[in-house]
Amino acid sequence: MDNIAIKTQNLVKHFGKGDTLVEVINDATFEIKKGELVALIAPSGAGKTTLLMMIGCVLTPTSGQIWLGEEKVYDNKWLTKEKRRIRREKIGFIFQAHYLIPFLNVIENVTLIPQINGVSLKEAKKEALELLDYFGIKDKANEMPANLSGGQNQRVAIARALANKPEIILADEPTAALDSKRSVDVVKMLKKIAIEQSVAVIMVTHDEAMVPLCDRVLTIKDKKVYNLSIDEYKNKTVV
Amino acid sequence: MINLAYKDVSHALGKFVVTSMGVGMLLGIVMIMIGVYRGMVIDAQVLINDINADIWVVQENTLGPFAQSSRVHTDLKDSIKAIDGVDKSANLTFQNIQMPINGTDERAFVVGYDPFGEINPINPKTIIKGRAILKEHYEIVTTDKLGYKLNEKIALGRHEYRVVGITHGTVSSGGDPLVFLSLKDAQELQFSYSNFRIRSDRERGIKSSAQQLVNCAVATLKSGYNPQMVAKEIQKYKHKSVYTQSQEKEILTKNLIKMASKQIGMFTVILIIVSTIIIALIIYTMTLEKIKEIAIMKLLGVPNSLIIKMIAQETLLMGILAFFFGLIFSHLIYTKFPKRVVLQNPDAIMLFIIVIVASIIASLIGIKKVISANPAEAIGG
Known part of the structure; x- marks a missing residue:
């Protein structure tokens, strides 16, 4: 269990009731290790975002269990009232668009969550600058998001996701708005982060070209979630 | 800790100031209305005070x-x-x-x-x-x-x-x-x-x-x-009917300008309610404009208290700014009115307290929106 970052057991999600009941995820049982970059690939409407939000403690599953690291957070009900604290402390989010807070500059965007977690402003700034330096945008620290390019903003968003030293990064189509070269750069960057910082990364993508860069693939077929190796996915051995 | 209200207001300072000025002009009219009433009361007593008689004997x-x-x-x-x-x-x-x-x-x-x-x-x-x-x-x-x-x-x-x-x-x-x-x-x-x-x-x-x-x-x-x-x-x-000076003043203020003062009082109350509704609508609109950012903040784990603090501080700041704009506006125009308008500090202080209370009430609608904002809205797909 020491090496497991995410574990789900018989995770089920239904929307609605009675005649209007819609079954989205019927059985999600998988484990993701620390340091792994996992692609979540499935057709639109298959339930990728639903699965991501259940793991991110945003959406309440209908039944099942979820572990984040060693902490069991869901067992047919949330085991903590502080879901937001769990998100703040354990999870980093990256979205399709950068979704930086437009009225905060780059360094303020990156230091916001660490400060809420109790890190001093000085320490948070120091670590944020290191992160920005890592992504090659240290000189943009005092710029507003509106003054940066799309690629620069996405790098700030990744820096923000890492600023709280998360155990898990949930990335919802982080390359959708980027060209193929930048997409590869971002995925390579996520892979590097996963290895160097021992973080589990789940990345929703539609781009099959990104699959070889990942360690494993999660896919959803007929409401069931499959956790496949790259070869298994390529050979369609299970799905 | 970052003050989100300060950052948000600084980011859209011009818009915030102009909006506050608009509300301020409305509050300025409220101040003028109160001043008109005070002027009426003073006018009613000018002649009696100048004559300064102890006794008034009438038909x-x-x-x-x-x-x-x-x-x-x-x-x-x-x-x-x-x-x-x-x-x-x-x-x-x-x-x-x-x-x-x-x-x-x-x-x-x-x-x-x-x-x-x-x-x-x-x-x-x-x-x-x-x-x-x-x-x-x-x-x-x-x-x-x-x-x-x-x-x-x-x-x-x-x-x-x-x-x-x-x-x-x-x-x-x-x-x-x-x-x-x-x-x-x-x-x-x-x-x-x-x-x-x-x-x-x-x-x-x-x-x-x-x-x-x-x-x-x-x-x-x-x-x-x-x-x-x-x-x-x-x-x-x-x-004969005989009145003392204070009774004659009472007749003037209570009988003669009673209806007028009631009318002005009603108008003032309506204006204050309208101002509150306008501030509430502005704050609601401002909150709606930020709802995506609020959802993202909630998703990232920013506690409600911090977001609510931002909304409440912005509303209060708008109320305070609007009050001072109103104060300046009323002092600039009150001399242009044909009848006496008396702007008194106690009235301004009372209106300030009302504006603060109204702002707090107005912020509730924005705060309600913050609480109900779904963090899942931050993620598309």
Whole structure:
């Protein structure tokens, strides 16, 4: 269990009731290790975002269990009232668009969550600058998001996701708005982060070209979630 | 810790300031409305304060001479002087007339008094040019608001009157500018009929005694006498309605301007409610504009308390800014109003407290939106 970052057991999600009941995820049982970059690939409407939000403690599953690291957070009900604290402390989010807070500059965007977690402003700034330096945008620290390019903003968003030293990064189509070269750069960057910082990364993508860069693939077929190796996915051995 | 409200306001400072100015102008109107009411109360008492009589004697069973028509005989001032405690007494007349100014008519309020009498209704402090009336006929003192110049001749009724003095800040209880005439001139102006009417009355056998009438008699008391006791005495022997100075003021403020003040009060309350709704709508719109960012913040784990603090601080800041803009706006325009507008600090402080309370109420609608914002909205797909 020491090496497991995410574990789900018989995770089920239904929307609605009675005649209007819609079954989205019927059985999600998988484990993701620390340091792994996992692609979540499935057709639109298959339930990728639903699965991501259940793991991110945003959406309440209908039944099942979820572990984040060693902490069991869901067992047919949330085991903590502080879901937001769990998100703040354990999870980093990256979205399709950068979704930086437009009225905060780059360094303020990156230091916001660490400060809420109790890190001093000085320490948070120091670590944020290191992160920005890592992504090659240290000189943009005092710029507003509106003054940066799309690629620069996405790098700030990744820096923000890492600023709280998360155990898990949930990335919802982080390359959708980027060209193929930048997409590869971002995925390579996520892979590097996963290895160097021992973080589990789940990345929703539609781009099959990104699959070889990942360690494993999660896919959803007929409401069931499959956790496949790259070869298994390529050979369609299970799905 | 980052102050989100400060950052958000700084980011859209121009928009925030302009919005606050808009609300501020509305609050400025509220201040002016309160000022109009205060002005009415002060106007209502200017003349009574300047006359400074302890006792007002008017026609029996009336609330005269301002709230109701009143006519008493001229010899009343002599007979009340015989009452124990009365020091000085005088007759006064009051009437509204139209004053000719540059080819148009301006409404004014005429006070007739005996220039050689014991009580002078012109407060010497209010005379800014010339002097009070010193002759029995054809002299007039006007207030500066009417625009007459010293020595200018004004045709009123059958005669012309020369302006011998100009006062400032003298108005009737209704806010009309005051003019002063000698008692005899004022009586003639008020009670004299045209020659045709006099001939007509004579043929009907009607004898006019109008020149022997005034609207009231006023008296001051010797020191140590209780005005209420003396008023009772006069009422007992003279069969007139008698009021002390404070009762006369009460008649004016409670009876004469009661309806007007209620109207202004209603208008002020409505304006405050409208301001609250506008602030609430602005805050709601501002919150809606940020709902994506709020959802992201919630998704990232920013506690509700921090986001609510941002909304509440922005609302309060808008309320405070709007109040000060309103204060500046009202002070810039209040002199332009034709009637007296009195802006008082206690009223401003009261309005400030109301604005703060209204802002807190207004922020609740934005806060409700924050609490109900779904963090899942941050993620598409």
